[in-house]
Amino acid sequence: MTTQLDRVDVVIVGAGASGAAAAWSLAETGMQIVCLEQGEWTKPHEYPSTTRAWEAQHFGAYSANPNRRGRVTDYPINEKDSPIAIANFNGVGGGTILYNAHFPRFHPSDFRVRSLDGVADDWPIDYETLEPYYDENDRMMGVAGLAGDPAYPDKQTLMKPVPLGRAGQALGRGFNEMGWHWWPSDAAIATEAYDGRAQCINLSACTLGCAQGAKASTDVTYWPHAIRAGVELRTRARVSQILVDDNDMATGVVYFDEAGNEQFQPAEVVILGCNGIGTPRVLLNSTSARFPDGLANRSGLVGKNLMFHPYASIQGIFDEPLDGSRGPGVCVWSQEFYETDLRRGFVRGFTYECNRGRGPVSTAYSGVFSGRVPWGAEHHKHYRKMVERITGMVAICEDLPEESNTVTIDDELVDPDGIPCPKLNYTLSQNSLDMMDFAIQRATEVLKTAGAYDIMSDAPIAGGGWHLMGTARMGTDPERSVVNEWGRSHDVKNLFIIDGSLFVTCAGVNPTRTIGALALYVADSMKKRLATLFD
Amino acid sequence: MNENVIAAERFNPQLRNALAAILDTMIPADSEFSAPSAGSEAIVNDVIQTMTGSSADEIVDLLRTLQETHGKPFNELDDEDRWRVFVDLERSNPHTLRVLGGLALQCYYRNDETLVSLGMEARTPFPLGHKVADGDWSLLNPVRARGKIYREV
Numbered sequence: 001m002t003t004q005l006d007r008v009d010v011v012i013v014g015a016g017a018s019g020a021a022a023a024w025s026l027a028e029t030g031m032q033i034v035c036l037e038q039g040e041w042t043k044p045h046e047y048p049s050t051t052r053a054w055e056a057q058h059f060g061a062y063s064a065n066p067n068r069r070g071r072v073t074d075y076p077i078n079e080k081d082s083p084i085a086i087a088n089f090n091g092v093g094g095g096t097i098l099y100n101a102h103f104p105r106f107h108p109s110d111f112r113v114r115s116l117d118g119v120a121d122d123w124p125i126d127y128e129t130l131e132p133y134y135d136e137n138d139r140m141m142g143v144a145g146l147a148g149d150p151a152y153p154d155k156q157t158l159m160k161p162v163p164l165g166r167a168g169q170a171l172g173r174g175f176n177e178m179g180w181h182w183w184p185s186d187a188a189i190a191t192e193a194y195d196g197r198a199q200c201i202n203l204s205a206c207t208l209g210c211a212q213g214a215k216a217s218t219d220v221t222y223w224p225h226a227i228r229a230g231v232e233l234r235t236r237a238r239v240s241q242i243l244v245d246d247n248d249m250a251t252g253v254v255y256f257d258e259a260g261n262e263q264f265q266p267a268e269v270v271i272l273g274c275n276g277i278g279t280p281r282v283l284l285n286s287t288s289a290r291f292p293d294g295l296a297n298r299s300g301l302v303g304k305n306l307m308f309h310p311y312a313s314i315q316g317i318f319d320e321p322l323d324g325s326r327g328p329g330v331c332v333w334s335q336e337f338y339e340t341d342l343r344r345g346f347v348r349g350f351t352y353e354c355n356r357g358r359g360p361v362s363t364a365y366s367g368v369f370s371g372r373v374p375w376g377a378e379h380h381k382h383y384r385k386m387v388e389r390i391t392g393m394v395a396i397c398e399d400l401p402e403e404s405n406t407v408t409i410d411d412e413l414v415d416p417d418g419i420p421c422p423k424l425n426y427t428l429s430q431n432s433l434d435m436m437d438f439a440i441q442r443a444t445e446v447l448k449t450a451g452a453y454d455i456m457s458d459a460p461i462a463g464g465g466w467h468l469m470g471t472a473r474m475g476t477d478p479e480r481s482v483v484n485e486w487g488r489s490h491d492v493k494n495l496f497i498i499d500g501s502l503f504v505t506c507a508g509v510n511p512t513r514t515i516g517a518l519a520l521y522v523a524d525s526m527k528k529r530l531a532t533l534f535d
Numbered sequence: 536m537n538e539n540v541i542a543a544e545r546f547n548p549q550l551r552n553a554l555a556a557i558l559d560t561m562i563p564a565d566s567e568f569s570a571p572s573a574g575s576e577a578i579v580n581d582v583i584q585t586m587t588g589s590s591a592d593e594i595v596d597l598l599r600t601l602q603e604t605h606g607k608p609f610n611e612l613d614d615e616d617r618w619r620v621f622v623d624l625e626r627s628n629p630h631t632l633r634v635l636g637g638l639a640l641q642c643y644y645r646n647d648e649t650l651v652s653l654g655m656e657a658r659t660p661f662p663l664g665h666k667v668a669d670g671d672w673s674l675l676n677p678v679r680a681r682g683k684i685y686r687e688v
């Protein structure tokens with residue numbers, strides 16, 4: 001039996017990067033806001049960096065892949081028809097609990113891909129529209145960086161950049177010899193004490209949760225402020241569907257609580273921040289007579305145009321000792337090949353994001369399983385040539401939207417509450433394959449110039465579905481988009497989307513700074529129109 | 536009962552000896568580097584505590600066979616014969632050897648003695664963290680000198 005709860009003004013589904021930002025922003029209206037999150041609060045004192053077995057946790061309870069992690073708060077995903085597997089986290093903070101905190105902005109050109117390069121579509125908004133929200137999101141998250149990056153228009157930096165360390169210096173020298181752009185990466189990491197958070201102490205374990213609290217995951221940035229401002233965050237609340245009335249207005253959401261009891265939360269406004277997989281899943285599961293193909297899906301585009309960033313990894317082995325895994329994962333980046341140059345054989349481009357190096361266990365894995373370090377008496381000698389001597393980069397490649405890359409609902413797979421689960425159909429385009437090949441060739445050159453004598457590369461990174469975008473795109477044309485230019489569904493006028501599903505194109509940089517800015521922009525657009533919100 | 540306890544209970548002394556011997560074959564001690572053997576007691580214990588589920592089943596099956604098919608228990612073979620058997624196993628049981636290899640590396644490279652032999656501190660990353668040098672920011676001068684590279688719209 002479903003329990004009917006008291007009506008609230010706003011229900012937000014998902015307490016990740018976007019849900020947290022929107023909840024905080026809307027709180028000042030004094031509306032009654034409830035956020036429903038299927039996961040729980042994580043406990044920083046339990047994060048792997050507080051244990052000796054920290055590296056191995058990448059393959060266990062802190063795996064980024066929900067199918068491998070298999071917590072009761074996760075939902076399984078059918079990834080059989082995708083060469084790239086999903087990486088996420090389901091809990092307060094969402095993916096930011098495990099993210100690496102690379103925090104680039106999009107460029108002005110990223111919003112104008114069709115006009116500039118004749119591919120994909122332009123966004124209905126531009127860089128200038130988002131700029132004040134980027135600034136606000138930066139203040140709330142706390143961003144470290146160095147002002148003056150020539151690859152960007154001027155932007156604020158709030159804290160000193162992450163250290164270069166030995167790896168950053170070796171790579172910087174290599175980039176300089178090639179005459180290429182490079183710069184310290186913008187990072188959502190407190191390099192100084194910031195907003196009650198302690199400063200980074202180079203734990204090496206950003207992607208396992210930050211025990212120090214220096215990394216800007218939204219459980220330690222937005223959420224404490226939002227809760228203090230009156231937002232109710234209800235955990236272990238997994239939404240199965242959104243209900244609508246005969247006027248195509250959402251009436252609220254149905255969810256399962258921790259005990260598996262079904263609840264109906266009525267609301268004036270429903271906001272979805274479940275990410276590029278979770279949001280189309282909820283919409284496609286919300287079928288009704290008026291929306292037989294899923295809610296807000298009269299365009300037929302819900303779940304289509306799924307974009308990841310295809311990633312290539314290129315790592316060099318050096319003679320000189322480097323930093324091992326010490327440091328934040330974020331180091332320096334290069335945007336030498338960011339913009340389109342058709343002589344390279346592909347359209348659009350990528351960012352090289354340099355990492356630090358590897359810990360003792362992951363060095364051993366890559367040494368042994370790539371055949372560089374043998375078993376037996378010779379093991380130690382060869383291992384010592386690799387340990388603390390690896391650094392390199394990943395190339396994060398712009399993926400172009402294609403309607404054939406989809407999230408649909410699997411016929412059989414269900415989560416622990418019996419809610420049908422997503423299925424992916426994703427194929428890498430020739431453009432992406434060519435871009436990754438090029439990125440590997442050029443990275444090999446720069447790594448060798450920097451002093452590497454042996455190169456390890458891999459593309460696509462099979463577990464690299466970190467960025468989930470495009471599956472409920474924004475636009476002005478209801479036939480070609482799911483929501484309008486300020487995040488409101490074309491079909492259901494009290495339904496809003498705020499997460500990476502909104503992306504029209506995905507740029508060649510990580511998405512979360514833009515997701516946060518977009519969520520603030522949608523929330524602000526709502527605040528400015530409160531009297532006419534549903535017109 | 537948790538999965539690790541169930542796996543640990545299956546390790547009678549014979550299986551334990553076989554496991555220690557195969558781990559020692561994979562990563563023997565090395566006096567030059569003061570590196571311990573992966574067959575040392577602490578690492579064998581860690582491997583047994585860490586293995587779970589179907590991986591544990593696979594490894595136990597492999598060890599049982601090893602103890603039975605070479606005339607005498609694997610741990611009683613001399614180094615040369617052990618190596619020969621191990622190389623054969625890599626060909627005949629690649630999956631199990633990969634699983635066991637992953638466990639061996641995981642446990643070996645978090646062991647105190649190993650980390651000390653590598654000149655590393657044997658401790659958790661938190662709460663002390665690590666020192667990383669800021670580095671020489673003047674390396675960016677050529678990038679600054681080249682000027683703006685972003686595309687106007």
Ligand SMILES: Cc1cc2nc3c(=O)[nH]c(=O)nc-3n(C[C@H](O)[C@H](O)[C@H](O)COP(=O)(O)OP(=O)(O)OC[C@H]3O[C@@H](n4cnc5c(N)ncnc54)[C@H](O)[C@@H]3O)c2cc1C
Binds near residue numbers: 093094098501512
């Ligand atoms: C290992 C890893 C590394 C990453 N590194 C970076 C990086 O360096 N830089 C970067 O920009 N990005 C990175 N990302 C991606 C980043 O985490 C995401 O872009 C970001 O968190 C997405 O924000 P979101 O609000 O769209 O969704 P999420 O943060 O994923 O939040 C969605 C939330 O919704 C909840 N939810 C979903 N469905 C339901 C439901 N039916 N009912 C109730 N709750 C639901 C989920 O539990 C989740 O908490 C990384 C991600 C991972 C996993």
